[in-house]
Structures are given as C-alpha cells and as structure tokens.
Amino acid sequence: MDHVETFKKGALISQNPASATSLLDFSEEEKEAIGREHTHKWSQPWQLYFLASMCSLAAAVQGMDETVNNGAQAIYFDKDVPTQHHFQNIQGLVVGAPYLACAIIGCWLTEPLNRLFVRRGTIFTSCVIAAVASVWEGVANTWVNLFIARFFLGLGIGSKSSTVPVYAAECSPVPIRGALVMMWQMWTAFGIMLGNIMGVAFMSLDRDISWRLMLGSTVVPPLVVCAQVYFCPESPRWLIQHGKIQKAYANFRILRTTDIQAARDLYYAYVGVEPERKINEGKNLFTMFIELFTIPRNRRATLASWIVMLMQQSCGVNSLPRYWRPWERAFSIGSLPYQPSSRLIRRDLLLFTFPFLAITLLWTGFSFWIEEGNETSKKRVAMVTKGMYLFEVFYSPGEGPVPFAYSAGCFPLQVRDVTMSWATATTWCFNFILSFTWPNLVDSFKPQGAFGWYAAWCIIGWFLVLLLVPETKCLTLEELDQVFSVSTRKHASYQVKYALRHLRVWIFRQKLEPLPEFYQSVERLAEVADKASKAGKEEERGA
Template sequence: MSHPVDSTHPVEPSIARMTEEAAKQKAVATQEKRELAGDADYHDHKHLDNVVNNPNALLENPLQGISHERLEAMGRAFAREKGLGEFEDEFAKGAQVAQDPLAFESLTLLNDEDRNVLRREVTHKWDQPWRLYSLVVCCSMAAAVQGMDESVTNGANLFWAPQFGLITDPALDPNATNNQWILGVVNGAPYLCCAVLGCWLTAPLNNWFGRRGAIFITALLSALTCIWSGCTNSRWHLFAARFVLGLGIGPKSATVPVYAAETAPPLIRGALVMQWQVWTAFGIMLGTVSSLAFYYVNDTANITGLNWRLMLGSACLPAFFVMAQVYFCPESPRWLIGRGRYRDAFKSLCTLRHTKLQAARDLFLINALLEEEANMPSGKAALIELFSVPRNRRATLASGTVMFMQQFCGINAIAYYSSTIFREAGFSEVSALGATLGFGALNWIMAAPAVWTIDSMAYSPGEGPVPFTYSAEAFPLYVRDVGMSYATAVTWLFNFVVALTFPRLLDAFTPQGAFGWYAAWNAMGTLLVFLFVPETKGLSLEELDQVFSVPTAKHISYQVKVARTNFRRWILRQKIAPVPPLYQWEQATPATREF
C-alpha cells in the first residue's frame, strides 16, 4: 500500500485542544491579521477579496501581502512570545524568507552566509542532516513492516489452510466452496479491521501519543500479532490474530507518511514521502523471501506446521527494528506546536535542518498555517461536513473513486494469492513461490520511479501512490484529517473485499476469468475517473476550491462534451470550435480542452 504525499497531509484535530496559553496566542495572532487587512502595507486587495470570498485561499500562504518590515517585526515578536528570544534575529529573517522561500536573494536582512545556505538548499536539495535520513530509514522500515504484514500469508496459505481443514479444491472436498470463503475471510481480516476500526483510531493515537508514539504502538501491535498468528491452532484463532493485526496496519499506514511529510524540507518532501510506496513494495518482496526461506523447515515432535508459523511470525523482525529506532528520531514539529511546545518544536527542526535560520523559517510558517487552520469556520462535525458541504462532498466522491479503483484494479489479488494461482497453473509449490518472488521484486523495482513519475507508467509508479496523493490534495485543510481517514478506510475496505472474494473467484471463474473480472473493472474505472475525478495536479488551494465547487452534473456534462468534440476533431477530422475552458484560471490561455 501507499500513502499520501505532500506538505498538506492530514493532521490530527489538535488545535481545538491547545493549551490555554497557546489559545491566547492564537487569539492575538487572529486579531493581528484582522488589523493587517486595514494596514497600508497589506496592499494586495485582490488577495483580500479572495480571502473574504474563499477562506481556504488564505491557507495557501497566510503570509501573502505582508510587507518585509512587518514580517520582521512579527518574527521577533513570535520568538519572544514563544520563549525563543535568544533566536530573535533568526526568526526575524525566517519570517521574511517564509513568505516566499525562493525569493531570498532580494532580502536585505540576510547576509551572504544566509544566502549561501538558502542557495545550497535549492542547488543541493539532497544535502540534508543525517538525523533526517535516519528518520527516513525508520519510516522506510515501517513501510516494509506494512508490506511484509500483507504478503507473508501468500506462501503460508499453501500450508496453514490444509492443516486447519480448508481444502479449496472441489475435487477433494465437497465443502470446498465454503472453505474458499473462509480462506478469504481469514486473509482479509486485517483489512476489515482497518476499514471499520483501525483507520479511525489514527487521530486519537496521534493526539495522545504523538507521531513517534503512534508508530511505536502500531509497530508493537504488528510484531505481537505476527507472533500470535504463528502460534494459532485453528482457522478462527488465526482470524482473530489477523484481525487485531489491522489495529497496527491501519493507523500506521496513515501516520508514517504524515510524519515524513511534517519533518521533510519542502523541496524533497514529496520524494521522501513517496518512499512509503517503494518500501512497502520491498516489504511485499521480503514476505515472499521469508516464504521461500522457511519452506523446507520440518515439523518437530511438538509443532505441526512450523514452516508456515515461521513465515507469519517473521514479519515481526522489521517491526522490532522500527520500535528500537523511532524514539531516536525527533518528534514532528507540527505536532509539538499543536501542544504549545514551541521550544521543543524548534529543537526538533534544528536537528532536521542545517541551520537555525532554516529551522526558524519552517517553524514560523508551520505555526502560521496551523493558526489559519484553527480559524476555519466549522459549525458541524467534520465527518458530517464531508457529505453535507457540496465542495467537500465532491472531493469525497473523487477520492473514494480513486481509492476504490486502487484495489479493484486487482493488484493485491496477486500480492495475496499469487503462489496459489501459480500452483493451480501447474507450478510446483517451490516454483510458485519463486514466481511470486519475481513479481515482488519487479513490483519493488518499478516502485522506485514513483518518486518522479506518479502520473504515468504501470501500477507501482502510477496508480499505486496516486490515490493517496490525490486524496491529500482534494480535501480542504480543515477537514483533511477526517477526509483522509475516510479515504484510507475506503481503500482498506475494498482491499478486504478483494482478499475475501478472490479464492472463490479462482474456482468459480478460473484464473483467466478472475483476472478478466478485474480487467473489466479497470475499464469501468477508466469511465469513473473520467466522469467523477477532476484534475488536481499543480493547483493552488484556491484553484482546488474552484475545481470542487463545480457541480458534479456540470463536470460530467463538460467531460462528455470534451470527449465528443475531441472525437470529431481528431478522429473524424472535422473543423469545429474548441470547448471553452471550465475553470477561471484556464481562461487566460484559450485552447482546446483535451484529455
């Protein structure tokens, strides 16, 4: 599985529960921004109109339109108010740089050393402190835990199912149909738990224990339930163990990419967060390696099925590695700010950036964004607003569509059952596992380009990570945490459906028919994306609000009209007028609207 990438990843609703002192500071900052609206320095009236008519626009950059002198004063005041007075000069400079991080060359407050540091940040973006890369390693291993949790059952299915009486071949057992459903239920148990419970625990775990605490707890749950799975003595005992495994998989899948996004520098944030997909694929491959490694392990006098028990239990190893490392990593500065712990947040950023200027810049901007998020009006529960507010409802429909198709493209049927598929195709069990290893290795290798090419190519660099990226962009910030919980729950729910139904599909449809079924869903998915999923790539928050403010019926009508016009222009070669642009920013450059 993959997960969202982007600096605007979901955050827990912590601002509503800030300390009294932090709440006072928020009120002061809000009043100051209102005063700035009448300040002569705040001269961008178009920007003010956008803020009034579209509150989400301010979240794109709450420092827009403020003069450099005012920003310097705000930075110094911020440092004094947050107990960071000894770094007042750094925050004065950082506040100016935060307004436009790439426009530092013109800032007179900076000296040559400051400019050299900021210039190198652009020209050598991969030159980062070792503490940042140690955090990336931790997050990558957490992703490998995720992938291994998903794939170790692939080889284990060959052994635990017949040991527990689940014969799925109709020629050998008259109850094969029922056994196929039970096999699917047991394999899909973690994803059922993720959908109905695990994903919705993400916010509480993050609120109470922080990013590192949530990762530690979910890794511990994953490790213990993997060991538990290897000690089960019946099919329903194994179901219970794997169901609890979902409590580790669900919150971890939401927390780890967010943790990476909140700690990474903006210029490499997307690339680092995309490592989730790469190392999840590595974990899937590692699960197959484990299956091959333990295939020939013999039973002992007291243990039957030692090989599959070791396969399932082996997924605990990367989880223990994550547990041992995570508390050596700095906590998310965004999470620390949400609790009023500004000095700790600054200390965290100083370990993740080369200089205190960079740390001050990022801390000042994060705080400004959090203040604006906290001021977003909301008269209803966020979950209700996902469906009651038209703009949010369209984002919910679009993100749900891509999350649904991420699973119903059929890729995880291969991840969970490829060894069974190859065995039914006439391969020996060892050869089936070897072929599965080839699939896992290819999936991992092809996941690497996802860092640069998530909008094209095959599954791993394309459809795999795109739904999470899309969902992170689609929701407004004030409901993004709940929106991402919903989106993640959708993908895990249909992951469960795939795991549940595929054993039965193999028998009822044959392997060719089963994959034909998913091929048909891919064709259907093409139509669903065409009709219900607007483009979000490269758009500002204001433009995204315009995109999702277009009624669904109007968007569908426009897409159909574009398709019809393009068919007539490019297939029938007719000379007809192009379709006018749908969105305001497209009207500046009139051109034919094409796919």
C-alpha cells in the same frame, strides 16, 4: 526572544525568498545554505535521512505483513483445514482479517492515537502491535485463533498507514517533501518482496513448522522501527498545534541545515496551523466526518477520493500475489518494479494506465488456457509472468501512488484531519473484499474469468475517473474550492466532449478548434461574480 534576529530573517525569507538576503545582514554561510536548497536539494542533515529510513522501514513492515501470509495460508489451509463447503469463505476471511480490522477500526484510531501518543508514539504502538501479532500468528493452533491474531494485526496496520506519510510530510523540507512522502509506496513494495522471499525461504521445511516461520518472520522489522523511532525528533507541526513552540523550533534545528532555515519553516508551519486550529475549534471527529457529505464542495471531493481509492483495489492488484504462489511455481512477483511517480501524479495518468491494466489482466488470465505439460507449462509460466510484470509497470505510476496523493490534496483545511482516515479505510475495506471473495471467484470462474472480472473493473474505473474525478495537481486551496464547486453534471458533460474531441483529433486526425477552458482563474471568477452582482442590482432598480 532568544532568537529574535534569526526569526526576523526567517520571516523575511518566507515572505520574499528571492530578494530577502539583500534586506538584512545575512552571513555568507546563511546565504549559501539558502541557495543550496535549490542547487543541492538532497544536501540535508543526516538526522532527516535517519527519519526517512525509519519511515521507509515502517512501510516495509506493512508490505511484508500483507504478503508473507500468501505461502503460509496455502500450506496451512491445505493441511490443517479439511475440505468443506465453506472452505473458501474461511480462507478468504483469515487472509482478509487485517484489512477488515483496518477498515472498521484501525484507520479510525489514527486521530485519538495521535492525540494521546503523538506521531512517534503512534508509530511505536502500531509496530508493537505488528510484532505481537506476528508471534501470535506463528503459534496459532486453530484457524479461529489465526483469524483473531490477523484481525489484531490490522489495528496496527491502519494507524501506521495513516500516520507515517503525515509524519514524513510534516518533517521534510519543501524541495524534497513529495519525494520523501512517496517513499512510502516504494518501500511498501519492498516489504511485499521480502514477504515473498520469506515464503520461498521456508517452503522446503516441514509443513508443521514452515508456515509458522513464515508468519513469525515478520516480527523483526517492527522491532527495529520501535528501537529507531525514538531517536527521531517529534513532528514540529504537531508541537505547534499544541502550543509547544520552543520544542518545535528545537526539532526544526535538528532537521534543517541552519538555524535560519529552521526559523523560516517554523514561521511557515505556524502561519498554516493557526487558521486550521481556529476553523476546527469546537469540532470533534464525528462532526468533521459528517462535513465530508453534508457540504456539496466536500461531497464531490469525497466521491472523487472514494473512486480512486476504490479502484486502487478493484483493479485487481492484490489478486496477483494471492493466486500466483511463488513457493509452488518457483517464481516471486515481489521483485516486480514499483517506481513512485511524484512528478506525474495527475488524473491523466489514471486515464492513460487503466486501459493497459485491463489488457494485461486479460493477458494474464487468458494465459491459463495454455495446456499444462512439460513444455507448455514453461510457456504458461512465461506468459503469466509477463502479464503480471506489465500490469505492475502500468500500476506503479498510476493507481499505485495517485490515490493517496489525490486524497490528501483535494479537501479543505476544516476536514483535513479525517481525510486520511477516510482514504485508508476505503482502500483497506476493498482490500478485504478482494481477499474474502478471491478464493470463491477463482473456484467458480477459473483464473480466466477471475482476471477478466478485474479487467472489466479497470474499464469501469476509466469512465468513473473521466466523469467524476477532477484534476487537482498544482492547484491552490482557492482553486480547488472552485473546481469542486462545479456541479457533477456540468463536469461530466464537459469531460465527455473533451474525450470525444481527443478521439476525433488523435484517432481520426480531424482538425478541430480547442474547447473553451472549463475552469477560470480565481481572479477572473471574482470579476464575473462582481459583474453579475452589479447587473442584478441595476435590473432591480429598473424594475
């Protein structure tokens, strides 16, 4: 009640942003702040950018944890694990241990950890786990001990990868929310680069100490995040969910330029949280998970989400750094470009990029047929480098950022709490499968066959996306319900006709009439349903 007038203005702006300022006595400062949201959208309080930097560093921690192991495992296994029948399996198991832990435990800890420790506490806990695991890895004396340390590391990676993007989204203003959330992907790639740099930096030291320093070097970034996170405000949305309205408003005032913007965003968040809280009343995590598969609309969204997450790993992206060891070839793929494409997130991007991913993987694999020699080795390095670079160019706007954004947006409110856990568990599960099988795959089929295997999966992914993954960009919840209520058979049939029409128009240059729109608007759908209902009643009367 201390801010009644401010909340009146905030509510008016949320209901009618275009003309609200003419309805009440808004100050010139308030009018200017509201207008600058569109003309100077990056003009935000420094506390918001401090929060964004913390989230970015947390992403870099994850990327570094993923790739710093590449050089260490090569040195460690070459020296300390004797060649034996199960050598490749042991190597793959140790490399993939964090991803196994993420898939079966870490990602599913997200909901209880957030309930106990809130968003900041979960980020702090996950980074403490990462720091402890880094030291543990560095002092491990057997491969079993190293496996346990890396498995423990995965418990932190899973909850962090699910919580940080949600925390960033809940704290960011609408005009730049997408860009700040997509920073997760870019800074994960930055961490991947740091991990490769650590491999190069310590490779010239004694073998007994070099791999330990590589693994132990990852202790620094998570400690910085732990120190930084508690200078950030808590998620206002979480506070609203738990009835702490005063604290939520205080935190919004930190993250917004003026009090009226804080009041408006509090109103928005409250209106969004209340229906969600009523829908989920009495439900637990297991109940919401079951609803992903028992309700047809959710089941189709679950299948589509599973496909894009499956292909994020099955396209072979993580096979590149694990095979091409920079400390052996004096080349670091950590410098490959990764540009988040928040404006281009759509199904069409996947359909466009998958063929190029297949081509570049074949390019990379076939380059290993160039014979080794003083001159030919340089040619091989050049060809493989180009293939890997071009792969990342097409991966970056497609299978890199799309799966997380798609999974977060295709489900209804009542199961939204478990969708991020489902999505991250899926991608980490297949990351583990790739890590575990890659050494045997290269040993059995050579680099040519191994890269060719993932090229084939890119082609399979193209057909899966075409037939089973609907478009979700810029659709409301009601429109998404309509999209995922269409049977899979009807959707696949239409998409085949659509693809064949494009082939005939753009390749064979035929002039064809456009196909009728597959999805109608929600309003038009309601009219059709109403007419059908009336017609049915008239038929019943006639009978």
